[in-house]
Amino acid sequence: MNDMTRVERAVDSQDIKINAKNVQVFYGETHAIKDVNVDIEDKTVTAFIGPSGCGKSTFLRCLNRMNDTIDICKVKGDILLDGEDIYDKRVDPVQLRAKVGMVFQKPNPFPKSIYDNVAYGPRIHGLAKNKAELDEIVEKSLRRGAIWDEVKDRLDAPGTGLSGGQQQRLCIARAVATEPEVLLMDEPCSALDPIATAQVEELIDELRARYSVVIVTHSMQQAARVSQKTAFFHLGNLVEFGETGQIFTNPEDPRTESYITGRIG
């Protein structure tokens, strides 16, 4: 199978980018994430899979402190980015999120022009000294988002006017524009049709060359296609974490096997 070849050509051992130790997440009374330990490597695609409500998205949102915007959400344990605790009091989540970008389930372009959508991040972080530099960043990001050729003639058109797949690639370009080191993707293809999904998956594989990519997906096929590492979450626990090929062919935990073979989930 094509998928397997891709998995095999993967991993030469990489640096650890994110290191999570004993992470617990509470939503008010609910214990949503229970004692999760995981190492995410640089220049690797890591997939989080599991049945809905298993906590995979919650855990993903802990990695760039998006959960801060929810009042009742409490995070315990350590999450280290390049060895630094991102929940340290001295860390400004704003700076963190510039390093750890995010792409969401539903494409959410701002109601602005395509150009302004991409330029938004560089502008707020002050990444460009002048208009020419900003133009350069926008073009580079749109190219990395594999959408430059489709939109280069209409950068002033509103981003909301693009098709679903284009919107999602625009959002990826927007996330890339702030020069992140990690890209978090929360089911980025669930609102897209199969053709758009294929394009985005191809893009993810290309992004791996520069970034550490973490993708949450409910589709096991997608996880197998795009990722080198896979983590299986179930009821808030990290059940199994390892090489994608191994998880799908030879899972250690019976729960993982049940899920992969379709008996639970």
Add this chain to the structure above:
Amino acid sequence: MTDASMQSPETGRHAASLTATDARTIKRAKAEKRFRTYGIVAIATGLFFLVVLFASILSQGIPAFQRTVVSVDFTLTEQQREEAESTLFKTKAYSDLFIAALNKELTERGVEVDFDDAAIERLLGKVGGTIRTFYAENPDQLGQPIEFDLAASSRVDGYFKGRVSRDTLQDSRFLQLSDLDLVDALKEAGIIKQGFNWPFITGADSGVDNPGGAGIGASVVGSFFMMMVVLVLSLPIGVAASIYLEEFAPQNKFTDLIEVNISNLAAVPSIVFGILGLAVFIQFMHLPQSAPLVGGLVLTLMTLPTIIISTRASLKAVPPSIRDAALGVGASKMQAVFHHVLPLAAPGILTGTIIGLAQALGETAPLLLIGMVGFVARGYPDGFLAGFTEPNSAMPAQIYTWAARADVGFYEKAWGGIIILLMFLLTMNIIAIILRRRFERRW
């Protein structure tokens, strides 16, 4: 395709460490704080205005509920009355009798002070007339000792409340500096004192030169009759219109026309409804001017859109499954609505109606145009039906009339009237809140 020609270092632009905040982030954090402060300042300003508003209402309105009275023990015998009635200046005779009684009381209490008739008139108004009228109406009280509570003039009242002071007083026909000596003496003797101002609550409007005698009672009654009209008309019509629009109306131009009309009427200035009332109800239909009936009709037309909008919201909140359940057991559409949807929506409808009524109760401008100005409220209506047609005012219009008068004494009455008006509104809103809390249903 990734772009190989661009080889910018991937991490170079970010601060090396997350814990080291760069200058730009500090600046942004400051901007964030500033922005947040604007919000807090805005809310604080709004609340500050609220506090100032209520503080000025309470501080200036509460004195209206106090009045200054001179109470004198007084006895009039049959014989004295006949003598007085036989003189040429009858009220003068009564007045002399009163002054004698007052003098007697003063000497009994060991207070000495000089005063004349004119001073008494400046303090208490035409005492003789008041006494004469009292005995003409209550002849059985003749020969019996009675304690007369006579209201002091508004300036004397103002002296007690600090509105008038010795330093600023200039002698006039209303009050002279020497009168204040008399007032102080009376106060020392315990004859003049302050008490709760019942006449303000129960009384009617007074003349332009008598702020002390003005009361809000008659216009409260006027407001009551108006609200009766509004309730009786706007509740059934509003509910019927909402049921039609929400449950039965077909999708067509006519329904659209009604919808557009309702949403626009809700935003038409209230004074325009006053013009409508003047032109249609008074000029065209010749309904009586200044009548609470007409006021009620105008306010009904004004509150209907509000009531319809809130009623439709509560009808919409009843889930369609309830209708389906009723239709499923063979009820007609009409039965489903009247037996199931309407009772479930009733608390919401009542709440909306009460809030609409409260809005109507505080409305002033349209009433002025149909002649329900304050000075019309000279007394209580003769009977229940007459209450709808006899000229009367309403609370807000009465307050406006007082506020527009030149005599400063009326301002206190206006603030006091506002306290009464706000108490009614508060009660209505509390009832609405209780209804909502008690019966609110979440589906």
Add this chain to the structure above:
Amino acid sequence: MPIAWLILIVLAIAAVGYVLGRSRALQSAGGDSRGLHSLPVFYGTNVALKTVVPAFGLLILWLLAQPLFVNSQISDMIPESAIKEGSSRSLVMAEVRRTASGLDNAVAQGTLSETAANNADADVSELTQILKDAGQVVTSDISQPVLNAAQRYRLMNATGYTIMSFVVLFVALIGAAAGWLQTNADYRARNVVEQGVGVLLLAAASIAILTTVGIVLSLVFNTWEFFKLYPATDFFFGLTWSPSFSGRGGLSELGIIPLLWGTLYISFVALLVAVPIGLFAAIYLSEYASPRVRSVAKPMLEVLAGIPTIVYGLFALLTVGPLLLNIFGADGLGWMKAGTAVMTAGVVMGIMLIPFVSSLSDDIINAVPQAMRDGSYGLGATQSETIRQVVLPAALPGIVGAILLAASRAIGETMIVVLGAGAAARLSLNPFEAMTTVTAKIVSQLTGDADFASPEALVAFALGMTLFVLTLGLNVFALYIVRKYREQYE
């Protein structure tokens, strides 16, 4: 109150009809309600509805039509000679109506016998005295034609009402009988009743249209009358507002420009106060405030919206005016001459509008999807950057709509400007000067002594027309924008 009695009698007939209809239906089914097409209630209601609806419909129509008919008849009766110089037919008619109701009162009080009241040759001055004693305000001595017209007026009205009573009762009885005769076991009473109720519901909903028609007609008709007496161009383009108080004649200058200027200036000041405070309050409440702060601060702010405008008027006149005078008056900066000024009214109106702006903007900001905010936070934007650069631009059309609605409120507000803005019509830029507005002048022109037929009173309708068109235009436009905005996110 004969009409009250009439209504009660018709209701009584309906009640009897209800009982009869119900029992007849049961009888026709042999006493077993299962044999009926509809529930017994519907048969009763059918009869009652057929009694009440036509009878009351006729009653209302008659009550509307009769005064029109009688007025035109009597009006024709008054000879041209009886109309004094400077008076008009409508004034004489008002006199006739007053005399007629005076006669009614005098008869009711027993000071005048029915025959004496109808005596066409009665001594006019004596009668005037009797009417004055009876408490009827009669402006001058009644003239002979007026008296005769008044007597005729009474007579026609009395006959009219008698005929009406009979006709209404007749219609009610016919309706009841028809309903009763239709009643049998197979009659589809429920369908008929439900159709009837449906029509009543539709009628209730149509009142909204009737109201609008009433507003438009009363404005247009009287404005037309005004423009017959006063040229429209002078009204719309005149730079001076100075109505003469002497009553009639061409001395008045009734230009709307100074009033419009005052209206717009005060509204502008009000928006200057209300929009920043309301908008920032809404932003704080919807984006920053904890649920606890929100649950306290939001209702507190909304209390400001529930306070009647007369309270704000008094607040402007007696608290804010003197306060501003202390700061900007002769003792302070010397810009202000009196407590009533554009500033006073504008600031207080602004306070009134704060909750209006804030709760509308709150709704609109909340309608911006959370995904939009997440997208921005995910890029590392701070909350204020997200609000300023993503949420507000997305909410902008809605907020503009809300501000327009607030502007329309400000333009139509009456009591605050009547008490707080002053009475002088002025074209000035100084916000500390007294100015007046369209609404304030509507009140003063219609509550003064000027009679309805004079241009000084009729101008109020032209002002009302302008106000109505202005606010309606703003509202329609604002509602359109807000609706378009909501559709975008639904």
